[in-house]
Amino acid sequence: MPSHDVMPNMELYQPVQVEDALAIADRLAERGWLVGGGQDTYGWLKDRAKSADALIDLSGIESLRGVRETADGVEIGALTTLTEVATNALIQERYALLSQAAGVVASPQIRNIGTLGGNISQDVRCWYYRRGLSCYRAGGNLCYADTPQGMNREHALFEASRCVAASASDTAPALVALDATMVIRSAAGERTVAAQDYFVGPANDIENTTVLRPGEILTAVRLPAAWANATFYFEKIADRNVWDFSLVNVAAAFKVSGGMIEDSRIVCGAVQCTPRRVTNVENAIRGQAKNAATADSVGSMATIGARALAHNGFKIPLMQNLVKRAISA
């Protein structure tokens, strides 16, 4: 039974320039493992449930840190710590939704080390998968969680496809709600991907949670001016008030004029493998008053299509309540 809690021997690369990191990542390809704050990585490696030949430590690349104002909003380096994201004045002023989300991730200690890039790119938190069992996501041919006796309280309501693990990120729903863009670089160049498309579910790729491929590095996140200073709502429900993953969270951005909702982006986390945008609700409330009556009228729409497992049925009323609260707040 693995209970190692000891790092395995592996090569270590510590580049200080993005270009060097890209070259190393390109050369190592599947053999390499990118690490920023390491809050997800070290659990995998010390438990020896996953392994790699080489660790590419990005933490020395200063250009991947910090918040910069751009012509169309703000760009945040992927290595910017969650504490910096939560406390940055520019983000607090214009994108408070992200500040709030980053400010409730895990614990202060983890936020001081953990990065924005790591928080959105982290692996799913299914305890069976993390235990090192040979499930679908780990290359096997069964799911331990999606059985009548599976202990699946934290798992997904939507878009399960062999795997029912849910996304654990608090900042990912906020970035989707803000219509952020992910900047991805490789030795071949740069590409950008809308946050909504950055995350992938098991139906498309059961072994990865993002579109990042070997050799690619997420270098920055861009927040567009279009959703700056919108009306925001973020709420995370977890068992504990600190050092816990969301049971369900909601991140919402509203453009409101005269009390009426002109546009919105409402995204829930921890209900499927990727942040779930409730577009049917967004459509239903467009042009409606932003109040409790509107919220009550559409709340149940948020969970249309949900398929509860043996122990996660509570997420359905919880998700409905959070979406309603986002609209009525």
Added chain:
Amino acid sequence: MSTHIGFDFTPPDIAGKVTGEIKYAEDYKREGMVFARLLTSPMPSGRVVGIDATEALRMDGVVGIFTADDLPPVAPPGNPALAGEYITYVGQPILAVAALTEEIAESAIQKIRIDYERRPFVVDPLTSLTPGGATPYPQGNVLVRTREQGPDGAPIIGAEIRDIKWPMSAIEGMHSGKGPVGTAEEHFTDNWQFGDLEGGFAAATVIVEEPFVTVGYPHHSLEARTCMAYWENGKCFFHGSSQSQSANDISLARMLNIEPGDLVFINEATGGGFGSKIGPYPFMAISGNFARVLNRPVQLRITREQEFYIGSARSGMQGWIKVGAKADGKVCAVDLVIVNDGGANGGGSGNSSAGHVSLCYQPESMRYRGISVYTNTTPRGAQRGPGQNEMAAVLAPIMDKVANQLGMDRVAFSHLNAVDNNGWYGNQSGPVTSAYMKEAVTQGAELFGWQAKLALPKQLPNGKIRGIGVGSGYHGAGGRGYDGLVRIGTDGKLYIHSGVGNLGTYSYAGTCRAAAERLQVPWENCEIVRGRTDRHLPNSSGQGGSNTIFTHTKTNWLAAEDAVNKMKEIAAADLGGAPADYDIGGERVFRTSDSSIGMTYARAAQRAIEMGGKYSGQEYPEDINDITVRSVQGLAGTGLIGVARDNISGNGQPPGILVGYCEIELDPATGKFEIMDYAAVADCGVVVHPKNFSNSMRGGAMWGFGMIGLERHVYDPQNGLPANTGLYQSKPPTYLDIPSVTKSGAVGIADPENPVGARGIGEPTQGAAAAALASAISNALDGFLFNRAPITTDMIIDHVAGLYPATNMTTNTF
């Protein structure tokens, strides 16, 4: 006039703990030391068929492998240090590998191939009791006491594992809240009854009947266990993480197959134990014996995950209770059934759970039937108030229901039934030394503002619901028969030798204050001698059961009393008169009629050495323990020795009692609640160390809040796999889950059977908080009974949404 008892002081190890300079077992290194690591079972039930360590042993830096074959066999349901024939839970240690570094040892473990044979398994006690249900051992699921006739006609009392199954009517009855319908005496292993139960229920105005379930909370002491051992000249020097000091000596020596005098057990500081480290634990046998085999120091440090596996857990309960109360509120009948989850070994605490009910409510009649059933889950053992605290957590809302149906205020109901000086504990087993629970109920209600809070609206403008609750905690809090040992040096200082472990509660230091008090020595002239067997420590109790304060203020007082008497005798011999003519004060012994005639403690110590005999430890009382004998012999001739066994027969059990009050605001939309206020008042006699008392009250309350609101113990019943092997999955509460301020107080009435009037209180602090919070949650939800501990966020959401199942008796799944 007290000078030490009831006053704050700074225990001597505080500075080291704050600065990080104090050493825990893991911090000790030794030249030539190697590191051992454990390979543990991946399956819940089976046996080891073969081990191939060839490749591992060929690795550079690997120095040895240690298996069950290297230790004496342990028959089921014993908890072997290493398993072979009987694997009974995931995570059970199978072998240890020693290497020059932990990294090499872990890499070697990855290269070891083990052939297993799987066996059926079960993770739920009621499932095992069901006809046809799997058993955790091939022999069965329950340890049954046996009584056979020996060759000389005398009975041989023993125990063996047997397979006990209940009739389906009983299983269905438990699952439907009707109790174990159709069971007979042989379906239980524990039975007792007092009073006229049938008549009691006949006299009841209100009868409430409820099922309940609790889970098997694992331990999460911050210090995951480390043992480091080495041998010199036939002696084993053993660094271990333990709650206790001298209480380890005999059992650990037996594990190492040596005489207790050849063991030096070293334990300067411990990062928490809470019942899981009272005595030596099985894997201590690995470090000590492996070190002897390898002839070099061996350190074995287990991981946080392994701490979950082999650190033991609280026993869960699947139970049923029927309570009858008269119109005036007096509880007249209780019928209680508890099926305990004994895990892979260890046992349930049902009898203690029943004892909580009987002490806190003093029913006129009561029947208890219990059975502890083994499962293929982590071993069970003591955890802060084992039995009492989990019972408190589920009992409080049930008793609230009784009070509510009587139309009686819940606090008034608690007060009416509370134990007092005429009360008793357990199966009317005996009296209590003293009890002022009624005073604690009243003072707690005032501290909390119960009446004012009752008048506040429940529905809040922000959509939340206010709930207030009351609950009680209890644990037996004191023992007798242990030894005290003090030495007055020729430097005039008082050396208080303590075999009490430093588990983080500072009771080791608090109890020493009794000796300083009796001898009237300023604290700065006292030195506590502790932490290693070879510092000559007396036989002390294990630091479990909230007993230390009562037990060792007494032993230290008695040892100091012995020193006082000897100094009077020395003074009388040297200065004339009779010992009764002398008194002490100002670190002198002097003639009462003329204080100028006397001598200093330093002089008395010098004279004790010169006079020899009992005065300086060449002679000692016949009734002291062998451990203390060795220590006195080691100290002989070094000063004036005060030594005594607490052989004062007591009258009853000293109880530790706490009454807690809790106010919450519950958000029905999210299932979250915030604890707005918590106040508790203890009935623990005189408070020895006020600062430490308030810290204990807050720390215990925090764990109690976790017990009812957060902590989980989850097994996949299909695969027998545990889900919460780490801290974040088990969810002990954090600093943001509790109120920033909690209030506490003490009745403060002295216990007559302790020289400083003190009783223990450590364990009930958790139970009362859990009970008060459970009561408040139920109150917020209009009296709804989850009948579970914990009550997690999802359960509250499900209830509000109408999704919560009527009865769900499975344990280890939430």
